Amino acid sequence: MRALVVSRVYADPATRGKLKALAGLGVSLVAAVPDRWTPLGLGTEQPTVFGEDGGIRTVPIGVSGSTAPGADLKWNRGGLRRLLNDFKPELIQIEEELWSRAASGPAALARHLRVPYVVLTRESLPGAHGAFGRIRRSRVLKGARGAIAVNELAAKLVTRQHASLPSRVIPQLGVGLPLQGARPERPELSIGFFGRLIPEKGLDLLFRACVKLIGRWTLTVVGTGPAQEELEGLAERLGIAGRVTWLGALPRQR
Known part of the structure; x- marks a missing residue:
């Protein structure tokens, strides 16, 4: 073909x-x-x-x-x-x-x-x-x-x-395979980001830093903004999209 x-x-x-x-x-x-x-x-x-x-x-x-x-x-x-x-x-x-x-x-x-x-x-x-x-x-x-x-x-x-x-x-960057061999359980690291999704906030830098983390972790993003689509694409290209949760805008009391 x-x-x-x-x-x-x-x-x-x-x-x-x-x-x-x-x-x-x-x-x-x-x-x-x-x-x-x-x-x-x-x-x-x-x-x-x-x-x-x-x-x-x-x-x-x-x-x-x-x-x-x-x-x-x-x-x-x-x-x-x-x-x-x-x-x-x-x-x-x-x-x-x-x-x-x-x-x-x-x-x-x-x-x-x-x-x-x-x-x-x-x-x-x-x-x-x-x-x-x-x-x-x-x-x-x-x-x-x-x-x-x-x-x-x-x-x-x-x-x-x-x-x-x-x-x-079809995920474009594949699916990560589990590491071979038994490893001791470690508590999962929970990371949070709160703010408007614009380049000046540096969420792309946080994504790149998270890639280098060892062990279990998740990242929750609270907020919306014009850079969201680009940031979602970056998370996919870095292979961390499955660990990032996008909550959008939340009421201040929450």
Whole structure:
């Protein structure tokens, strides 16, 4: 099978493990990535390298707008079309949020060229994306052959709008295996965060610190804010999403 994956995520070579595993199973795989990308936590963009990497071919495509995580970039339609005509994929997987231009552009091109596509969504809570965002989301889902959700909440959000669309929950970073051998029981460490979910609060730094903890721990996040979607995605990429509980906003008396 020839498959094309469209996503800004794989501009970072460290994130391509899943694609390399698919290539190892015999899938002929090309990753369309932005021609520049912004490493998480850094504000400086850097160019994306074209070439072969572990059995996959990465092809930088021109984009307009910011490539920072959560930003709504726009792919160059001509560049994507040339790649589709050259590679002739049997399937396209779009790994951008459904409401965004980053997803609607490739989806519209796939429909025009009559190439089947599936989508991947990380959005687990309804977002305020405006009228155009809702229209883009509806069109992307309407033309898709299937949806991959990173968790149960994201799957429910998809089926709420398009109940007939086949969907599956597939965690993108795998499932941690228990350590071998008996270990003495230790009390679980409970960590709490209370505050508005904005970059200035540094919750992303807390996530990275938690990754290095040894033993059992959980993190409860109380609060809402514009950075929640990006923070949920970061928790998934770091492999700690199962230990983080999002309670949203709570009354002051609680």
